[in-house]
Amino acid sequence: MKFLVFLEHHEGRLQKDALGLLSRAASLGDAEAVLLGSEVNELAAEAGKYGATRVHVDDDVLLDKALPQPRVDALETLLGNEQFDAVLFAASVLSADVAAALAARLDAGLNYDLTDLAVEDGKLVGKRPALGDSVYADVGWTSEPHLALVRSGTFEPKEAGGSAEVAPFESRFQDFSLAATMVEQAHEESEGPSIEDADVIVAAGRGLGGPDNFGLVEELAKALGGAVAATRAVVDAGWYPYSTQVGQTGKTVSPKLYVAVGISGAIQHKVGMQSSGLIVAINKDPNAPIFEYADFGVVGDLHEIVPKLTELVRARKAA
Numbered sequence: 001m002k003f004l005v006f007l008e009h010h011e012g013r014l015q016k017d018a019l020g021l022l023s024r025a026a027s028l029g030d031a032e033a034v035l036l037g038s039e040v041n042e043l044a045a046e047a048g049k050y051g052a053t054r055v056h057v058d059d060d061v062l063l064d065k066a067l068p069q070p071r072v073d074a075l076e077t078l079l080g081n082e083q084f085d086a087v088l089f090a091a092s093v094l095s096a097d098v099a100a101a102l103a104a105r106l107d108a109g110l111n112y113d114l115t116d117l118a119v120e121d122g123k124l125v126g127k128r129p130a131l132g133d134s135v136y137a138d139v140g141w142t143s144e145p146h147l148a149l150v151r152s153g154t155f156e157p158k159e160a161g162g163s164a165e166v167a168p169f170e171s172r173f174q175d176f177s178l179a180a181t182m183v184e185q186a187h188e189e190s191e192g193p194s195i196e197d198a199d200v201i202v203a204a205g206r207g208l209g210g211p212d213n214f215g216l217v218e219e220l221a222k223a224l225g226g227a228v229a230a231t232r233a234v235v236d237a238g239w240y241p242y243s244t245q246v247g248q249t250g251k252t253v254s255p256k257l258y259v260a261v262g263i264s265g266a267i268q269h270k271v272g273m274q275s276s277g278l279i280v281a282i283n284k285d286p287n288a289p290i291f292e293y294a295d296f297g298v299v300g301d302l303h304e305i306v307p308k309l310t311e312l313v314r315a316r317k318a319a
């Protein structure tokens, strides 16, 4: 089976998830990769180490900005020149845009949010979580090429030490694809560790009562040297940024300590934090579902408990 892996890159480095996907593809068949951007030629060699036999490169200033449509044009050009059984994308905002638009352009089926890929009886099979990640479905494709978008963090890159042939190509761009320009690309500045990297997370739910009370959990997180996360109910209400949402439609985290404050513990939240080392829940309702899977539970009003807990942590640290 011949795979084409879309290699996303950022600040001069190939994206880890894309390299993980490349390693997986190389274990399943012949893995080639496609690299698009401006001044990216040097990155192509890197892909060989992770199993790519060939890297198709379009190094073009028109691909400089992280815009999806010119990339769809580039992939359409490449797939017009060469045949692949499957085109694989590691999920990111850009890759998801490109994969979906390519599916529409080629009238090809896209399976998304996959957590595994295998070849069975010569056919590609994807694994897709459903019903809040409580069941896994095997999915296939009925059209060619098979397009797949794989969930972030699914495959670890494995350095195999090979080298790839670099194959330059020139994309045919559509006028409408070049109509959009990137005005600005900004990264949110934040203090302390991000929720993906933090060893300690203090997460807040609707029980907090309003955005003005976030100071309570921020203080506790600061005392513990951790990051603040939130439930979907909270971010949907505009109380805290979307980037902090944990759960099925948010981020998956696995800190050593997860303190859930005023969170009911819905299944869609649970799937994003259940692999945390130690789960501590603070909730005034003794029947809240979170107590079914918390290691320690405190039943009571968070407005009384959280400031006291913060004081205790501070005092212990100062001692």
Ligand SMILES: Cc1cc2nc3c(=O)[nH]c(=O)nc-3n(C[C@H](O)[C@H](O)[C@H](O)COP(=O)(O)OP(=O)(O)OC[C@H]3O[C@@H](n4cnc5c(N)ncnc54)[C@H](O)[C@@H]3O)c2cc1C
Binding pocket: 204, 205, 206, 207, 208, 230, 231, 232, 233, 234, 245, 246, 247, 248, 249, 250, 251, 261, 262, 263, 264, 265, 266, 267, 268, 269, 272, 282, 283, 284, 285, 288, 300, 301, 302, 303
């Ligand atoms: C398709 C889909 C995807 C979803 N994805 C996500 C997701 O990614 N992440 C996510 O979190 N949710 C997600 N949800 C929403 C999820 O179902 C829940 O609605 C949500 O997690 C509830 O958020 P919450 O715990 O903050 O609020 P609530 O369920 O309203 O819980 C608030 C809790 O606070 C407690 N409380 C209230 N006052 C106090 C107090 N003073 N002191 C102590 N405790 C108090 C209450 O007893 C209650 O248990 C999704 C839902 C759907 C349908």
